[in-house]
Amino acid sequence: xPSTAGTAPAIKVLPTPSGLPEPLPEPTVEELRLETVxxxxxxxxxxxxxxxxxxxxxxFDHSCGWFGFDRPKSSLTHHFKALxxxxxxxxxxxxxxxxxxxxxxxxxxxxxxxxxxxxAWAPEA
Amino acid sequence: xPSTAGTAPAIKVLPTPSGLPEPLPEPTVEELRLETVxxxxxxxxxxxxxxxxxxxxxxFDHSCGWFGFDRPKSSLTHHFKALxxxxxxxxxxxxxxxxxxxxxxxxxxxxxxxxxxxxAWAPEA
Numbered sequence: 001x002p003s004t005a006g007t008a009p010a011i012k013v014l015p016t017p018s019g020l021p022e023p024l025p026e027p028t029v030e031e032l033r034l035e036t037v038x039x040x041x042x043x044x045x046x047x048x049x050x051x052x053x054x055x056x057x058x059x060f061d062h063s064c065g066w067f068g069f070d071r072p073k074s075s076l077t078h079h080f081k082a083l084x085x086x087x088x089x090x091x092x093x094x095x096x097x098x099x100x101x102x103x104x105x106x107x108x109x110x111x112x113x114x115x116x117x118x119x120a121w122a123p124e125a
Numbered sequence: 126x127p128s129t130a131g132t133a134p135a136i137k138v139l140p141t142p143s144g145l146p147e148p149l150p151e152p153t154v155e156e157l158r159l160e161t162v163x164x165x166x167x168x169x170x171x172x173x174x175x176x177x178x179x180x181x182x183x184x185f186d187h188s189c190g191w192f193g194f195d196r197p198k199s200s201l202t203h204h205f206k207a208l209x210x211x212x213x214x215x216x217x218x219x220x221x222x223x224x225x226x227x228x229x230x231x232x233x234x235x236x237x238x239x240x241x242x243x244x245a246w247a248p249e250a
Contacts, residue, residue: 034246035167042164113238121159 008116011054013104020060020092027087032110040086041114045069046079047121050088053102054119061092061099133241136179138229145185145217152212154231162236165211170194171204172246175213178227179244186217186224 027033041047052067064076080100083089088107089100107115152158166172177192189201205225208214213232214225232240 033249034242035169035172038163039167042160042167044160047160111242114242117159117236117239124158 008120009055011104011115011119012057014057014060014101017060021094022092024084024091024093024098026084026090029106029110032087032106034111036086037088037107037111037114040083040088041118043079044123045071046083046088047118048123049079049083049100050102050115050118051121053089053100054104054115057101061090061101063094063097063099133245134180136229136240136244137182139182139185139226142185146219147217149209149216149218149223151209151215154235157212157231157235159236161211162213162232162239165208165213166239166243168204169248170196171208171213172243173248174204174208174225175227175240175243176246178214178225179229179240182226186215186226188219188222188224 027036041050049067053062058066064073064080067076069076080089080091080098084091084100087103090103091098091100102115104115152161166175174192178187183191189198189205192201194201205214205216205223208225209216212228215228216223216225227240229240
């Protein structure tokens with residue numbers, strides 16, 4: 001079967017807690033570019049990150065440890081930064097830890113349907 | 126304004142003529158992968174190619190000369206091949222010339238809404 005045929009699973013949006021740290025630098029909604037967002041999503045690990053955040057988030061944002069990837073931390077840091085700099089995720093610094101969540105409203109406003117494709121994606125068998 | 130906000134322009138699908146040459150090698154529908162397709166589309170020139178084919182096609186498929194790009198032919202050949210190998214376009218050899226069209230039905234079946242994002246895209250001002 002094609003990787004994203006069928007109905008997309010439901011995207012969870014958790015309420016924004018109060019008192020969050022400021023977001024790290026990111027593009028504004030007006031600066032979001034389709035080519036840049038697609039480039040950030042053109043990687044199975046980054047699709048996995050975004051999909052898991054969309055479908056399985058247990059809190060507002062998550063640090064890279066939550067994902068349970070068996071990868072060097074430096075590599076993961078790079079991927080999380082690439083997603084933030086493309087405008088796919090928002091990152092905040094909590095002490096020594098950075099946590100990410102997906103900019104669902106911004107992406108739905110600019111690129112309707114794109115996150116449904118990510119939610120429906122599955123890694124190659 | 127974000128690059129793809131608003132309503133997507135209508136995608137034109139021209140009827141398939143009879144007696145076409147065989148398509149060049151390409152992934153089957155079952156082999157289409159979201160990460161690969163997004164990678165192929167994460168480039169302004171390739172988005173321009175696909176968008177122009179979707180919205181302005183005057184015949185079933187078009188050679189690279191039709192686009193009027195001021196780029197070396199070798200660079201264009203590379204981009205058209207990348208689109209075909211990702212499964213975004215289908216290419217056929219007509220004598221010395223290759224012509225491309227977008228695999229609209231296949232992409233809509235696998236990645237609903239993706240081509241509307243391409244159609245709504247505009248190059249950076």
